[in-house]
Amino acid sequence: MKIRQKTLIITGLSVAIVLIGLYLMVYMLMSESVASIETSNLVNIAYDAKMRLGDESMQVDRTLGDWATWDDTYNFMQEPGADYIRSNLEDASLAAANIDIIGFYNVEGTAILLKMVKTGAAAPPPTPQELISPEADAPFLVAKNELANSSAENHAHGLMVVDERLTAVAAQPILTSKGEGPTHGTLLMGKYISHATISRLGGANNSNLDIEAWLMTDNMPQDARFAIAELLKSGDEVLVKNLDTKYHAAYSVVMDLYGRPVAVLRIERGRTERAQFETSMYYMMVAFTVIAVFFELLNFVLLNRFVLSRLNELEDQAEVIGKSDRHPKRISLKNPKDEDEISQLAVNINRMLARLSATQDELLRGHINYNRQLHREVKQKTRLLENANMRLKRVEKMKNRFLFSIGHELKSPLSVIEMNMAAIMSGKESPRQLQDSQMMINRNMLLLKQKIEEIIQLSSFEQSRAMKKERLDFCEIARGSVGVYRDFARVKNAKIHAACSTKHVMVMGDRRLLQYALDNLLSNAVKHCNSRDIHVKVWQEKGYVFFSVADNGPGIKPENRQKLFQRFFKEDPNGPGTGVGLFITREIAHGHSGSVVYRPNKPNGAVFIFSIPTKQEGG
Amino acid sequence: MKKNDARILVIDDEQDVRNSLVIFLSTCGFSKVDTAKSAKEGVEKAETGQYDLIILDLIMPRQSGWDALEKIRAKKIKTRVLVLSAVGLPNVVKDEVRAHYPRVGFLPKTNAASELLSVVTDMLETDAGPI
Numbered sequence: 001m002k003i004r005q006k007t008l009i010i011t012g013l014s015v016a017i018v019l020i021g022l023y024l025m026v027y028m029l030m031s032e033s034v035a036s037i038e039t040s041n042l043v044n045i046a047y048d049a050k051m052r053l054g055d056e057s058m059q060v061d062r063t064l065g066d067w068a069t070w071d072d073t074y075n076f077m078q079e080p081g082a083d084y085i086r087s088n089l090e091d092a093s094l095a096a097a098n099i100d101i102i103g104f105y106n107v108e109g110t111a112i113l114l115k116m117v118k119t120g121a122a123a124p125p126p127t128p129q130e131l132i133s134p135e136a137d138a139p140f141l142v143a144k145n146e147l148a149n150s151s152a153e154n155h156a157h158g159l160m161v162v163d164e165r166l167t168a169v170a171a172q173p174i175l176t177s178k179g180e181g182p183t184h185g186t187l188l189m190g191k192y193i194s195h196a197t198i199s200r201l202g203g204a205n206n207s208n209l210d211i212e213a214w215l216m217t218d219n220m221p222q223d224a225r226f227a228i229a230e231l232l233k234s235g236d237e238v239l240v241k242n243l244d245t246k247y248h249a250a251y252s253v254v255m256d257l258y259g260r261p262v263a264v265l266r267i268e269r270g271r272t273e274r275a276q277f278e279t280s281m282y283y284m285m286v287a288f289t290v291i292a293v294f295f296e297l298l299n300f301v302l303l304n305r306f307v308l309s310r311l312n313e314l315e316d317q318a319e320v321i322g323k324s325d326r327h328p329k330r331i332s333l334k335n336p337k338d339e340d341e342i343s344q345l346a347v348n349i350n351r352m353l354a355r356l357s358a359t360q361d362e363l364l365r366g367h368i369n370y371n372r373q374l375h376r377e378v379k380q381k382t383r384l385l386e387n388a389n390m391r392l393k394r395v396e397k398m399k400n401r402f403l404f405s406i407g408h409e410l411k412s413p414l415s416v417i418e419m420n421m422a423a424i425m426s427g428k429e430s431p432r433q434l435q436d437s438q439m440m441i442n443r444n445m446l447l448l449k450q451k452i453e454e455i456i457q458l459s460s461f462e463q464s465r466a467m468k469k470e471r472l473d474f475c476e477i478a479r480g481s482v483g484v485y486r487d488f489a490r491v492k493n494a495k496i497h498a499a500c501s502t503k504h505v506m507v508m509g510d511r512r513l514l515q516y517a518l519d520n521l522l523s524n525a526v527k528h529c530n531s532r533d534i535h536v537k538v539w540q541e542k543g544y545v546f547f548s549v550a551d552n553g554p555g556i557k558p559e560n561r562q563k564l565f566q567r568f569f570k571e572d573p574n575g576p577g578t579g580v581g582l583f584i585t586r587e588i589a590h591g592h593s594g595s596v597v598y599r600p601n602k603p604n605g606a607v608f609i610f611s612i613p614t615k616q617e618g619g
Numbered sequence: 620m621k622k623n624d625a626r627i628l629v630i631d632d633e634q635d636v637r638n639s640l641v642i643f644l645s646t647c648g649f650s651k652v653d654t655a656k657s658a659k660e661g662v663e664k665a666e667t668g669q670y671d672l673i674i675l676d677l678i679m680p681r682q683s684g685w686d687a688l689e690k691i692r693a694k695k696i697k698t699r700v701l702v703l704s705a706v707g708l709p710n711v712v713k714d715e716v717r718a719h720y721p722r723v724g725f726l727p728k729t730n731a732a733s734e735l736l737s738v739v740t741d742m743l744e745t746d747a748g749p750i
Contacts, residue, residue, distance in 0.1 A: 404707060408678055411705030411729050416635045418732035419643040428646040437642055440635045491634055575680040576632070 004308050011299045012292070019288040027281055038248065038273040039240045046238040046250035046267050049201035049211060053168075053254065053265065056197065057157035060189050061170035063097050064157075068172035068187040069179050077104060077174050077184035080112055091118040101162060101169070101190035103131055107183065109141040128163040131188070139257045140171035143186040158257035159193070161215055166193040166254070166263050202267065210268040213254065216261060224264045227251030232261075246271055310335070310342045314349075321353065328353055399568055405578050409451045413444035443488060450523065453516050457584045458567075467510040467591050474505040474545050474612070477514050478538050485522040493531040496522070501539040507614055509592050514612075517588040517596070520581040521549040521608045527576060528553035528606070544594065544611045552605040556598060564598055585610065620743045622648035626669055627739070629654045630661030630687060631676040631703075640674060640703075640731070647736045658682035662690045670698055672742060677704040677712070688720055688750065695749045699742045703728055703735075722750050 067073055067088075076084040094102060094117040104112040114131055118124035134141060140156045157170035169190040173183035193213070202209035214220045216228075227239050231253050239251045248271050254263040313333055321328040330353060331346040420437035423429050429437060482498045489496050525534045532552035539546050556564055556571065563569045565586045570579040582596070589596040594612030601607045627649055629640045637654040644652045653670070655661035658679050665673055673691070677684035684702060691700065702716050705728035713725040726738050 405678075408706040411727070412633060412636060415705060415728035415731050416633075416639045418729070419639040419735075422732040423639075423642045423646045426646040429642065433642045433645070436638060440639055444635060572680050 015292045034277040042250045043238045046252045052201045056168035061157040064170045064189045069175045071177045100192045103188035105186040142171045143173035143183040212266045213263045215263050413447040416444040469508045474507045481518040488526045494529045496534045498536040505545045513588045517585040520585045525549045525551040546611045548609040550607040555606045625671045626651045628670040628673045632679040658687040672699045678706045697747045
């Protein structure tokens with residue numbers, strides 16, 4: 001959901017809640033007041049109605065006053081005569097005076113004359129018994145005391161039920177026209193309260209009232225009955241009940257002259273106050289709705305103009321930036337001077353973008369540098385690996401050549417031995433040939449032994465076999481080697497000249513290995529001497545014994561001197577030898593804490609100098 | 620060809636091998652056995668055209684037996700050649716030799732004592748010619 005929709009919903013809901021709350025509060029508060037007002041109004045109406053009802057008897061009382069304080073009536077009571085009756089008690093006259101009942105009572109309270117006024121064509125109603133023989137303490141018998149005068153306290157007026165009809169009655173003492181006594185009795189007048197009268201009890205301004213009065217009989221409606229019970233229980237004068245949402249009614253008990261409840265007055269009225277209130281509330285609701293809608297629209301317009309449009313602008317630009325490349329643009333709002341949160345957000349985003357760009361650049365530089373560094377290292381490592389690989393391949397090649405040549409180095413002496421053996425076995429050799437064969441067999445047996453020793457030594461070095469050192473005479477070994485190789489040299493038409501500065505030099509050494517080392521140097525010299533003499537020297541110096549072999553052969557080319565002692569190296573790959581002799585000789589020298597070095601001989605040839613300490617640790 | 624009449628040239632850098640072959644062949648009845656200690660010397664001698672059989676070693680310093688074969692062919696020297704070699708696997712070397720020089724014989728040195736006589740005898744019965 002977009003912010004616009006959220007904002008509208010929130011503000012709309014807020015306004016709605018406020019207005020609804022306000023409406024409900026007003027409704028609740030006003031409703032009570034309205035109920036109170038309508039009840040009060042109806043109560044007042046009821047009071048007025050009762051008062052008007054009471055006025056009916058007062059009116060009778062006023063009418064009565066002219067009759068009660070009148071000499072004719074006074075004299076009539078003294079001597080009742082037909083004239084009086086004829087003159088004053090005509091139905092029409094009494095009807096015109098709104099009198100329905102007139103009664104003359106003497107001082108004893110006995111009715112002298114009772115007349116029920118005839119109205120219209122109908123016969124007058126029968127005289128009610130309560131008027132004919134009133135109770136002795138009937139309140140309308142106001143002239144029981146001869147001294148009763150015309151003062152108000154001797155008047156009686158009120159309501160009575162006469163002939164099952166609510167009647168306004170009044171009674172006054174009969175006095176002279178001057179109001180003098182002694183009284184001759186009580187004059188009673190009564191007027192029936194008609195339905196019309198009841199209806200008019202609400203007054204001219206309350207024409208919408210429906211007023212009824214029910215006598216306290218069994219025919220009384222249920223609601224009136226309940227109202228009476230409540231009124232009597234509560235002691236209130238008026239009871240108001242809501243009949244429905246449109247009408248309510250007031251009930252009031254009507255007391256008679258005796259002070260007894262004789263009737264219930266029911267005033268039904270439309271709840272106009274409530275209706276007006278409801279109408280007002282309805283208009284209020286409409287007004288609130290209009291206000292809410294207006295507010296919402298205004299809110300929408302203003303929010304859109306001042307907030308949401310800027311947010312949209314920010315969103316659009318951010319979206320563009322999000323899709324852009326490494327150096328994105330910056331956010332630029334239309335009204336940058338608006339120093340609100342959105343502007344601040346734009347500023348912060350731009351700062352963030354700047355840092356991001358800087359970080360990106362830095363990362364890229366770092367990445368490039370790293371790649372360069374990595375490339376360099378990879379290149380370097382690759383070079384190292386390539387070099388190592390080349391060395392391995394060279395060594396492998398040399399090893400293969402060694403293996404290749406060792407076959408030749410072994411097979412050649414073997415074939416020599418076999419052929420000579422075959423020649424000897426044939427028995428056809430001359431003595432000279434026999435001697436030569438024997439010598440060749442000896443030499444080649446030695447050669448075989450030497451080659452086999454080389455293979456064993458090479459294998460031993462690769463398995464890091466420890467030397468077996470013992471105390472021995474180095475010169476003795478040297479002499480042994482020289483002795484063996486003099487014969488080889490002779491075959492090559494060369495001589496070995498040996499010079500030893502001392503007869504015995506004791507060292508700690510591995511006899512077999514030292515023998516091999518010296519044999520190897522002599523063997524090489526014999527191979528490469530080109531039939532020229534070989535010079536061997538043995539001497540001691542500074543705690544070392546030295547064994548040097550110098551030949552006058554071609555020597556070692558300068559470019560090969562560094563590789564001379566490498567395993568499997570042969571100056572002439574196709575030449576004789578396995579290429580491991582000098583390597584093993586050097587290993588033997590190092591194993592004895594010594595060394596073997598090459599020097600070019602002058603004018604040509606090679607000199608190899610083997611040296612080991614004369615005092616060594618036990619092996 | 621009678622053994623005594625056959626002229627054999629042994630080309631090998633190792634003196635003991637040369638001497639051994641001379642002695643061995645002489646006990647087999649071949650008395651005219653010459654030697655050369657290098658491929659160069661051997662080819663020079665072969666050029667004289669007086670040898671019925673050349674026994675040639677392959678592995679020699681400076682110029683190898685292969686160089687010698689090439690020169691013998693180039694010079695169209697009419698002779699018979701037997702390669703006597705101790706290097707590598709015999710079958711492989713033999714195939715290599717025969718592949719390039721079909722008329723050239725091959726014998727491993729280690730078999731020389733047992734088979735040289737029969738091989739030399741058989742070869743001398745073939746016609747000499749360029750290799």
